[in-house]
Amino acid sequence: MTNTDWPLWEVFVRSRRGLSHTHAGSLHAPDAELALRNARDLYTRRGEGVSIWVVPSSAITASSPDEKDPFFEPAADKPYRHPTFYEIPDGVQHL
């Protein structure tokens, strides 16, 4: 594969009873069709009822680590931004 372009693909898998697609990993494949098949072998063991998304890594735009601070600063000094002022009834669990 020295002279062949095998780009990187990101794989997202929704398990049989899962609610959402979760990033499972990445793999190399020449195109989307084979990326799907490889993902099936590598990440689902061909279990039935799962859904797979493959996305070329180049299509993903990630937030920059350099801009992490302005991007994700939680503004903790502005408590009115957080929904923390509700009384929670005693009977409610798992909240």
Next chain:
Amino acid sequence: MTGTDTTTAPAPTGADAAVTAAALALGDDALVLAQRLGEWAGSAPVLEEEVALANIALDLLGQARVLLSLAGDEDELAFLREERAFRNLQLVEQPNGDFAHTIARQLYFSTYQRLLYAALAAGDGALAGLAAKAVKEVAYHQDHAEQWTLRLGDGTEESRRRMQTACDALWRHTGEPFQPLDGLDVDPTTLEAAWLESVTAVLTRAGLTVPDGPRTGAWRAGAGRQGLHTESFGRMLAEMQHLHRSHPGATW
């Protein structure tokens, strides 16, 4: 188990014997091809393809175990028979060659196997249950082979040439699968037209020429099912059976 050679399959009588013989033939197909695909471990063109070929080999080995168990003791049948007692098609024993040869062999065989298992699963014969389970695996094998045939045929000039060479080289072994096989409630002869149509469609889409040579080569006609095999098969068996024969009766 003893170290003596089991040179012939167990021999029940009547209809059961025919079913047993058919299970042995189909089991040998799967066993021998699984062994060939296992040879790719560590040598496939890319890691992902390595996993795919291993997956297919494991599917086939699973089929072989069920089928050989119907015919007798699976280990004894796999490891203690001589070449002449194997009933596999000559197609599956062909050496891996380059990747294109392996893909051509997969395309020819999995297309046949899918048609056969689908027909068996639709019936109510002794092998219907097994076939219903295996046909899903085989559909994946066929899809995998088709995908690669398309890419190699429609790839570079070099890959196209190699894929064509492989398709041509294995063509003479593609008549044997469709010879009548006692014990099946499906006549393989009836599957041949669909096989030819399917393979022709894939090769055409891949920009390849459908080979025009004979599909059964003279003295080779139907020989695998009668226990007559091609030259490299003995060496493959020697490797496969070596450990078992060196330590007869061992458990693992």
